Amino acid sequence: MKMNDMLAPPPVRLPEDPAHGSDLLATATALAHPESPLVWAVRAERAIAEAATDEERLTAYALARTGYHRSLDRLRGNGWKGWGPVPFDHEPNQGVLRAIAALALAARAIGEDSEYDRCRQMLSDADPDSVPRLLS
Template sequence: MEFQDMLAPQPIRLPADPAQGRDASDPQVLFAHPESPLAWAQRAEQALASSSAPEETLVAYAFARTGYHRSLDRLRANGWKGWGPVPFDHEPNQGVLRAIAALALAARAIGEDAEYDRCRQMLSDADPASVERLLEERKG
């Protein structure tokens, strides 16, 4: 028998992200959908993957930080109270979780270990499987 916490919030299932299915390497996607965590996460991931200079790593961090804050806005607007499950298997949630992971990775890249740990814990709290999927497999 599975025990369920009656006080725990229901899992968040976000509506579709407005940038879903669009290529965030095109800056027009962000001009059209600046509220999209997915678009910011994609730009941060691309910038992290291609960064070869400290300035580029800082740009990746800025993209990731913006995506993180857009993620918090989106979560709160959809009933999230600062904790509770945000399942990765619900596709519209993936942009939010990717943005949090991108911030963790960018923070680690600039030596901000406390922020990496905080974001890693936030991912684990939202969906423990997302840590392996978004952080562990991207260790470099």
């Protein structure tokens, strides 16, 4: 990720996700680490991939929305002010970016195109290289 805006804050480099190294799809992991964006991102990604009914798409959306809010909490708790770079190549940032992407995809699946666009823009603002990687 290349920084072009000299007025932008420095890139956010999150500490290791609290669920790193755990079975991210295990219920016990989600219960032990509900603050983990990575747990919610992985659970949402699976739900999106497997959703065949409207009810399942709504469940995927709820998981993704939880991951998105946990991501904002984690970013803000680590100095993020609502904007600025969050590089995907820093592994601990990936759970946050994946959660934002999951919300974009889940929103699109239920017809929330404006939310998809907003999340896509948020990803692009955080790290433009993450968009094709996470939304393709």
